[in-house]
Amino acid sequence: MIRSNKSVRRIVALAGVAALSLTAACGSSDDGDKSSSGGKSDLCGKNIAFLGALTGDAGALGQNMVNGIELALKEYNDKNADCKINLKKFDSQGSPDTAPGLATQIVNDDSIFGLVGPGFSGESLATGKTFFEAGLPSISPSATNVTITQQGWSTWHRVIGNDDAQGKADAKYLTTTAGAKKVFVIDDGQDYSKGLAGTVKTALGSALADSDQISVGQTDMSAAVTKVKASGADAVFYGGYYTEAGLLAKALRQGGFKGTFMSGDGSEDPNFVKVAGAAAAEGAVLSAPAGPAPSGFGATGLYATQAYDATNIFLAAVKDGKSSAKDINDFIGSFTGDGVSGPVAFDDKGDIKESKIYAYFVKGGKLDVDNPTAME
Amino acid sequence: MMAGMGSISARWDRVVDRYNAQPKIVKILWVTLLLVIAYAMPLLRPPIITTNSIDFGTVMFRVIAFALVALGLNIVIGYAGLLDLGYVGFYAVGAYTTAVLTVEHGSWPFFLALPLAIVVTMISGVILGAPTLRVRGDYLAIVTLGFGEIIRISVNNIEWVGAAAGIKNIPHPTGIGAKPEPPFKQGGLFEIPRLEWNGLVPSFDTEHKSAFLAFGSRDAVPYYWLILTVLILVLIGDRLVKASRVGRAWEATREDEDAAELMGVPTFKYKLMAFALGASIGGLSGSFYASSQAGYINPQSFPLLLSMLFVAAVIVGGSGNRWGAIAGGALVAYLPERFRDFADYRLLVFGLALTVLAVWRPEGLLPPRQTRRAKAAEAEIDALEEGDLEETPNV
Amino acid sequence: MDFGALFGSFDNFASFTMGGLVFGAIYALIALGYTMVYGVLQLINFAHSEVFMYGTFAVAWTFVLLHGTGDANWSLGKALPILLVALVAAMLASAAIALVLERVAYRPLINKNAPKLIALISAIGASFALSEAMGLRDRFAKWLGVDDNLANYVSPKKARDVYTNPVTIEPHKLFEVGGYNVTDVDLVIVLAALVMMFALDQFVRRTRFGRGIRAVAQDPESAALMGVNSTRVVQVTFLIGGLMAGVAATLYMMKIGATRQSAGFLLGVKAFTAAVMGGIGNLRGALLGGLVLGVMESWGAAIWGNEWRDVVAFILLVLILLVRPSGLLGEALGKARA
Secondary structure (H helix, E strand, O other), rough: OOOOHHHHHHHHHOOOOOOOOOOOHHHOOOOOOOOOOOOOOOOOOOEEEEEEEEOOOOOHHHHHHHHHHHHHHHHHHHHOOOOEEEEEEEEEOOOOHHHHHHHHHHHOOOOEEEOOOOHHHHHHHHHHHHHHHHHHOOEEEOOOOOHHOOOOOOEEEOOOOOOHHHHHHHHHHHHOOOOOOOOEEEEEOOHHHHHHHHHHHHHHHHEEEEEOOOOOOOOOOOHHHHHHHHHOOOEEEOOOOOOHHHHHHHHHHOOOOEEEEEOOOOHOOHHHHHHHHHHHHHHOEEEEEOOOOOOOOOOOOOOOOHHHHHHHHHHHHHHHHOOOOOHHHHHHHOEEEEEEEEEEEEOOOOOOOOOOOOEEEEEEEEEEEEEEEEEE | HEEEEHHHHHHHHHHHHHHHOHHHHHHHHHHHHHHHHHHHHHHOOHHHHOOOOOHHHHHHHHHHHHHHHHHHHHHHHHHHHOOOOOOHHHHHHHHHHHHHHHOOOOOOOOHHHHHHHHHHHHHHHHHHHHHHHOOOOOOOOHHHHHHHHHHHHHHHHHHHHHHHEEEEEOOOOOOOOOOOOOOOOOOOOOOEEEEEEOOOOEEEEEEEEEEEEOOOOOOOHHHHHHHHHOOOOOOOOHHHHOHHHHHHHHHHHHHHHHEEEEEEEEHHHHHHHHHHHHHHHHHHHHHHHHHOOOEEOOOOHHHHHHHHHHHHHHHOOOOOOOHHHHHHHHHHHHHHOOOOOHHHHHHHHHHHHHHHHHHHHOOOOOOOOOHHHHHHHHHHHHHHHHHHHHHHOOO | HHHHHHHHHHHHHHHHHHHHHHHHHHHHHHHHHHHHHHHHHHOOOHHHHHHHHHHHHHHHHHHHHOOOOOOOEEHHHHHHHHHHHHHHHHHHHHHHHHHHHHHHHHHHHHHOOHHHHHHHHHHHHHHHHHHHHOOOOOHHHHHHHHOOOOOOHOOOOOOOOOEEOEEEEEOOOOEEEEEEEHHHHHHHHHHHHHHHHHHHHHHHHHHHHHHHHHHHHHHHHHHHHHOHHHHHHHHHHHHHHHHHHHHHHHHHHHHEEEEEEOOHHHHHHHHHHHHHOOOOHHHHHHHHHHHHHHHHHHHHHHHHHHHHHHHHHHHHHHHHHHOOOOOOOOOOOOOOOO
């Protein structure tokens, strides 16, 4: 049960291993040379765990992350046939109620030395204590809620910018780049959405026209549209996911709204355009704390690049000969490198130090995922 | 196929009959044995039953939490015959009251907050029941459904109770023995190892022990012991109430409200009592949920769907029979976790199972005694009417 | 609280009201299915929401079949031919699901004379199973080896995700009421709901079969003694509910254009609320209940914000039931005069 205890004993035996070269996380710098590490790690043959939604309504997002993780593991295992690392997947369906049981299972499984995940903010908050008390290092590719890193869980990290950074950038984009005078802010009442929309509202200041909140699964947007029109806003920001975002954009256009429609990473999905219809989606701006995947990158979908980077940090720790939970955690904390999603380094709370927010545009009836603009 | 199911059903009935026919002392022995096994369950980790991809202790905690909820809802549905489709509302009220008192707007210890959570839930039951119990049964279903949604939407939108972000860091119950010191010390008086099975050969797993009795975030077993104890206490209380004048009044009201009223039973009062009592047990269960392992609740944990599952639990088990309700609650919580390997098909199979079960055994798995007696009597009358007394089942 | 948002100007007031009416008409059509089954069997057909959901997929699939997956933006007139085919497809799909439900989840219980609660559980189970089956359609297609051929229909790996009609039906403004643009799509929705309601009302009141339905609703045993085939009547009741859900599904897809395997649940709850509000078992009540619910939700959203709309709907329901315990128009499928 006490993983760290055992591992501490192990690390004494491995006292000579102290290579602290901070290898970069991207695959290109690995190039198969193992000379930088001080020998075969204790962790060979062990597992990285993934905790997140693999089935259920958000299952597609979890699958994206698994694609990223599996790509990183495949690249590593191909080069290090004598020290393979495998993946154990735990499907929470994105539910904070299911996640604690899985977290307990993970911390009781001695073959797991690190966690990529949890996928969403709710399950992160529900499992954070369990992972912290058991001392299992984790890197989330996608949980962006601001409060998670304020809990003092020193084993918790994320390779994605939090909602605060994105919200501020979005507000600035709307008022300066898009030149909006009055912005109407809508969210879907979920934790992520309220957080993001809340930051946007604060950052907008006097440019905030009014705000409203719809609910997930709502399809009748007429009341919201009437409110937007009554407020005389020339831009709408929506915090939430692509289905409601699409329906809202469609209803707004059909109701005669002509201004800018903007939303965050929850809506950055080709399905947004499908739901809204090409005509209504045209010109919409969707921000995300992630750049496009480099050409030739073998995993597709939102959060695949972050999951790939998170996995590579663990693999770098393995290469570096780290094997105790504490050493791995320290390694992650002091890690610096360039991932496929951008530069990776963590601050003392576990947040990524530098996160670039990108604006994606709907152009010619399609979400242009390859040419986003970096936002300030 | 149907005939095969029928014989399983008959066999089940025979097992129940045989148990009921035992002398009291044998019954007590059986119950004691059952209790010991129940407490040791998450440590015994029997093969086949144990869940492999999710922590068995956590699953067992949920199983008992569901059983407790089903027991409470059984008072409302089974005893008083009131269909409550918004029971999750009470569960949420209990959880939120606990969370608000222990962390959000106070720092009460859990065991002090618990009784108040029960009282608050009971009051909310009275507030909901007083106006709505006057409307007819089927409408009550939709009104309670609305109540469940109102509670969920309200907590989602009211900042005072944390809104959509929920409430974090809800303290665990106070344990016995040394305080846990994460990440190395579990605390507690002593630690109990669990069994590890290699095929059918058990061995002690000394790596992963459960602390008696300290509550942390790493191990669900102490929570399981706690809630199992509560379940047993509630079970005893349930038995006492059911056997009392109140229980008989519920029965009379359920069977024929007008007749009961004519016989001088204040049916409204008793219905309200059932509603409030049922609500308070829901609150109790919610309170334990809030302070469990994760110490985190948010509005998404209380969807309408959960109400449906609760009702399903009671009906599947056999509405009106406390053991049936417990079995139903346990099954509804356990089966989806046991068969996680079929992750994608979990809900599909669950839905099909509900329908098949309802059609195959409408009175539930463990119907209350009266129902089974009535069924037997009916069979006898049918047999008499057909004139073939020889084949009358021996009842 | 912001009463000014609603009553501040006539424009806003008219907008909120009209928006609510259009959605209320869709509620009303779904509510018919609940009301018919309840009127005849005194059972809540919990799975009716899935009957509707299958209809919405039938509409989207028809468009994919006849038009392809290319994104298009058509006027109502241009889409009309395909829309009519889609309407037939949706009515057939919904009716088929409703009949299967009746056969599998209800008839065995009715024959056994099981308690009402059990029928509810059976329906809840069926509802889960139907919804999940739609969400797993890619797996079933894979087993059958047709997932490549049917990729556009089963959305491999994304079967649970939102599924859209590739053709967006662009509404055209006909006239303006207050600030609200009344479009052809809106008008068709409201008119269709009224026409269907009227036709059904006449069917129940005037035809032989309608008489049978009313007879079973009033007293199943006497009806059986009088030679009414009650099994048949129950079947027809489910069939009609399914057909109406199919119409509602088509109108819904015209307006919204997107669906998913969980799309029925919330609408089903609302429609059931509407049915109870109007007086369950009462066809005209379903229409009134649907429209009232739609408008009240919209007004509630205007005054307290969209997040409270469901709360407004439910509190209104409780109030109506307390003042008029059998709904606005009373419950009366059996009592309708010939």
